[in-house]
Amino acid sequence: MKIVVAVKQVAALDEEFELLDDGAGVDPDFLEWDLNEWDTFSLEAALELRDSAGGEGDEVVAITVGEEEAEEGLRSCLAKGADRAIRVWDESLAGADALAVARVLAAVLERESPDLVLCGVQSSDAVNGSTGTALAGYLDMPRVAVVTHLDWDAAGGTATVHRELEGGLIEVLRIRTPALLTIQTGINEPRYATLRAIKQAREKPLELVSPDGLGLDEAAVQAAAGSRTVALAPPERGAGAEMLDGSADAVAARIIEIVGERMAG
């Protein structure tokens, strides 16, 4: 059994930040990096499947496309129990969008031939929610998005998954595997790595490979890309905001007044 988990090292903004001179990115001095929250759940799901199968040679492989800071995220996956990790990078991937990243990940998966692919529903920084779905497209795999429950019959090649629909309905689907699932937060309780596991993770295999090494040329990646970020900007502050100062009583009185005005209006 081989499960591949595609993860992303996401950036969080400091309270105050500055944009790069070209306006298309945030100055990295103001960013803090961490593993995408959704990916901690998809990794946990993969680890639980592997651990309950308990077979020789079963493995969980964490993969990512990213610069050096992404290694830390992969190391944390290894510390929590992933067996090995792969990072794909060269300079040509700078600024790659979700579709381009999916194209690169597809090349890794073609090499790895996994039995199951898990992604997070979305990443907290770019919030496209499209990498996993695009990846399934490239691989021509069945895919289910926003999975909240997962039973996998690896030997039988089927999985039963739940999705939460609007209004409290749960959709139950049965699918063929290999398949790609995007995992929702809350599906499990992600484990954390002990200090020993963190130390041992330093010895686990972490492969760095370029698109070239996967047989992908730059043109193929560029052809896959659907968009390019031209500018980032803070939202313009609307006129509707009113800052309430003063004592708790004064603020409460003003809130009652405002609600009253709006209700009347």
Place this chain on the structure above:
Amino acid sequence: MARDPKYDILFEPIQIGPKTLKNRFYQVPHCIGAGSEKPGMQAYHRGMKAEGGWGACCTEYCSIHPESDDTSRVSARIWDEGDVRNLSAMTDRLHQFGALAGIELWYGGPHAPCMESRATPRGPSQIASDFELNIFPRYMDQDDIDTVQQMYVDAAIRAREAGFDIIYVYGAHAYLPFQFLSPFYNRRTDKYGGSFENRARFWRESLYKVREAVGDDCAIASRFAVDHLLGPISIQVGEDGARFVEYCDDLVDLWDLTVGDIAEWGQNAGPSRFFEENHEKPFTGQIKAGNHTNKPVVGVGRVTNPDTMVAIIKSGQFDIIGAARPSISDPFLPKKIEEGRFDDIRECIGCNQCISRWEIGGPPMVCTQNATAGEEYRRGWHPENFHPAANRDKSVLVIGAGPAGMECAMVLGKRQMSAVHLVEADKEIGGCVNWISQLGHSDGKENLFRGSARGLGEWKRIVNYRQIQLDKLKNVEVHAGSRLSTEQVLEYGAEIVIVATGCHFATDGMNAATHAPIPGADASLDWQLTPDQVVSEAKRIGNRVLVLENEAYFMGVSVAQKLAGEGHDVTLVTQAAEIANYMDYTLEAPMLHRDLDRLGVHIHTYTMLEKIEPGVCHAYDVWNPAHKQQFEVDTVVLCTARISDDALFRELKADKARLEAEGIEGLYLIGDASAPRMIVDSVFDGHRLGREIDSPHPEMPLPFIRERRLWGETTNEDYLHELKNTADVALA
């Protein structure tokens, strides 16, 4: 980050007589247990605040003569050249950081028992102190008045020599000048008694003489309780309170305004369970609002919120933000506001542990939020600076995120240990504070006196501050909801393991009074509870509740308040002379008694339970066990002994070979898991271990500088040599 212009007003200088206060942050006089006998502690504690941005810091009350001797409580003293020399250390330290130094000249009258000097205090009338036990003053004739006023003048001249910038003639808290002013103390019929002018004469003359002596060089201040809170029998703000400010306005450069007296000074140093931020405003706020003064006014009210500070100044309540407790909890409060580091502010929780040690008489001050308070000199601890640990390559596992564990992990993080994991079994970090902060009650109703019942909610600040700090530390990971077994700890991979697993209440009535369980006590039954079970609400609580209070601090009475506030009929039983003895020291007792009375709680002191049966508690009088009493009850709360949860530590420690095999080099036990204690001491214990994690034997506290007199010729070096750790404070 640059200062938000909204707070600029707090950083504007203001003139106080001949001196310029560089900003509006002012540490009003408050006790620390240093006095003039521990000059290092005095200098470095006040100096820490100057470093943290306070524009002025004052001594505690400073006795002007052996006739005003407060032993066993610790005041400063400026009796002679030796005191000048010792207090100069403080003024030098303050001046290094550009802060002004204030001294609060004090003559206590009958409130000073003179137990060391054996002198006889003098007073306006021969009425025994309402604060001390059985201390009468000697009636002051004109010669006595002249003599005492000369004591003020001589002390002021010595204070100037010691380098003080602001010199107080202190009359608040019902000390001598106020005793003349108030008809509660003053029954004289001469020119110092009777009319307002006569009663104000002593204070006015004293101010005049001190001003004549040192007023050209030093700012003259007076601390004045604008309202004694005793009604028409004493000073009221709307009457003689405002009148006195007007009457002496020409003689002062600064008014430091308070309320109340020393007998119930919890009305001034209001505990958070009864008083909210800026609680003195209805009284002290009247002075400027009513245009009774042309001089700058400083006042207090445990203000920790920068927006409240701005509002106080903009609204014209005060010109200067005074603080005692907030400056102890965070000596760097001004700097943090200036730098926009609001979430780094360690807010005072209003527990009054600082005050308790002064009330006990002798021990140095402590602070629940700031474990370094009072330790600046003797241990070289700095609240903001932490030198990297010599063994910082080691990784640490801290088990249990209560007060001790949180503090220890935070300090170790700041000391740059390579990795610190803080692992907590509960879903949230905070330990006992999470349920303790839900005790008391807060129905918002006015008490029988000033203030209202507010509960212990502000104590949650202990958790909030540490949670934010832990979040910011990149080398610290916090994992809640994870209970580790002994085996998991062994295999965790930490080189240093710190067990901070807290304690639990005895379920069988084991207690400090009888050293035995109580027959029939069993908190596993659905009608008997330990205090934590009262909050967890897992058990239904009946109408008639008996709370057995053997703990002597806040626990039993806070449970009683909570349940009575929720409508239960509560009986509070203690073997002691008084419920919650320690709350006398924290100044919470008077308001507590008013509140328990309001809530209809029945109190039985000197009473202990003999046995508990369904529906009835059998009690006896501790002085006559044959004298029995029965209480019919539906529910019993056993606030008896606490027992350390140290099983994990004992198991780990038992197998030394295994510890070694797993690479665990250090194993330590802190906080309640070591021995149940007050939160302030748990925080200290965690902090202490973090500060000394790289000492030869971290489980053994290092020696600290003892400022006792060394026989023969000595230098400051002799004292510094007593310190065995690397100081984070630059000591000289």
